[in-house]
Amino acid sequence: MIVFDGVEKRFGDNVVLSDLSFTVAPGEHVTLIGPSGSGKTTILRLLMCLESVTGGTIQVAGKGLSHMEKSGKLVPADEKHSREVRKRIGMVFQQFNLFPNMTVRGNLIEAPTRVLGLSKDEANSRAKELLDLVGLGEKIDEHPSRLSGGQQQRVAIARALAMQPDVLLLDEVTSALDPELVAGVLKLLQDIGESTDITILCVTHEMGFARDFSHRVMMFDGGHVIEDAPPAQLFTEPEHPRTQEFLKAVLAH
Amino acid sequence: MENLGTWVSILNQGLPYTLIATIGGIALTIVLSFAAGLALLAPWRWVRAISRIYVEGLRGTSEVVQLFWIFFALPVLVGFEFIPLWGGIAVLGLNHGAYGAEIVRGAVQSVPRAQYEGALALSLSPAQRMRRVILPQAVAEMIPPFNNLFIQLLKSTSLLSFVFIPEITRQATEVLVPNFNPWVLQIFLLLLLYYLVMSLVITAVMRVLERATAARLGRRVTRGAARALAGTH
Secondary structure, three states, rough: EEEEEEEEEEEEOOOEEEEEEEEEEEEEEEEEEOOOOOOOHHHHHHHHHOOOEEEEEEOOOOOOOOEEEEOOOOEEHHHHHHHHHHOOEEEEEEOOOOOOOHHHHHHHHHHHHHHOOOHHHHHHHHHHHHHHOOOOOHHHOHHHHHOOHHHHHHHHHHHOOOOOOOOEEEEEOOOOOOHHHHHHHHHHHHHHHOOOEEEEEOOOOOOHHHHOOOOOEEEEEOOEEEEEEEEEHHHOOOOOOHHHHHHHHHOOO | OOOOHHHHHHHHHHHHHHHHHHHHHHHHHHHHHHHHHOOOOOOHHHHHHHHHHHHHHHHHHHHHHHHHHHHHHHHHOOOOOOOHHHHHHHHHHHHHHHHHHHHHHHHHHOOOOHHHHHHHHHHOOOHHHHHHHHHHHHHHHHHHHHHHHHHHHHHHHHHHHHHOOHHHHHHHHHHHHHHHHHHHHHHHHHHHHHHHHHHHHHHHHHHHHHHOOOOOOOOOOOOHHHHHHHHOO
């Protein structure tokens, strides 16, 4: 579903990712862990086209993300091409990024009507369904600013799902929440993971969640994947000393 | 003071000119502010350059000289003469639009980048991102500075008296002062009151807009408005 091939990302002289290659199978849940600045979030941002690669290629469902084929040659993707590929990808952000100029309903129907071309009625019923799923059916006409952080994040999850993505990117989605709200959001994601076949890439510091939720965990350090294993193995018998050290520090509190 | 009625009626003859110049000027200012302000943020260098030349050129030269240009130099140059009031509106709009462009640019840039990223992640096109997500939030930031700008524009309409448009300042200086010379002080006080009342009307309208946009963004009334409310209770 997702193929990174020799990807490099640098900001000026600062190399964040170098020669990074990995694949994610359809329906797979992969969690990226590692210290801050190790490039985990950059991977999600590259997939969402919030950043562009400085080397290598990324493919999603067989289509180039930053490149497209034009008369047999790889050329940088234009806006239209990258929008087409991007449509299949949804993202939930640490800070929710709900649109304050719209109600919850507006947030949920905006892109389905304008990008996917759904009718207002279709988009509305989809919005209702998804809000019921995230447990906020009665908040449909509320303003995002009237909701708690946990509720806002649930709306943001529903908003991403309203686009019926094949790939969902979760970027530290519980980091900005009050501790008591974290469990509810993680439980919701767990349910979504189990009830759909969406491919999910997740950056998190919640190791318990990573263990229960993922099929695979990738440990990042210095822009490289230093360990890539099923959670049962990686959390109990990490091979790489850097992973052992990281897990010990993270699990200590 | 028995002359007050006469003064008011003579000033009122100039009022339509002042009002039309103000409203027309504001309308043109809004259009140019958005056009030039968004152009300042365009991805194409040449678009930004043209807009920058407009902004610096009009902002950095005297409004009175601009008026003289349109009224006295342009006819000589191209043999085309503006209907005076339209020429006045054009200068007021062009000049204040240059200031407004910076207001629009600043307000758009003040919208958090996260909003742009949220919209991008939903695959909204660049135009949709701007129109549906960024601008509605930016407009709330533009209203207080535009209030200032519109009041400036109102006061600038008095410059039109230099080009023989019979607006209220010209009525006062050319009709009232020569005929009621001993009362110069009172005449100009009355004239000041005319401008003050009109500027208060502009502020009132902008306050209503500010409240409406803040409510739309789910913000409580702004601090200033809250204080005003508290005062009335």
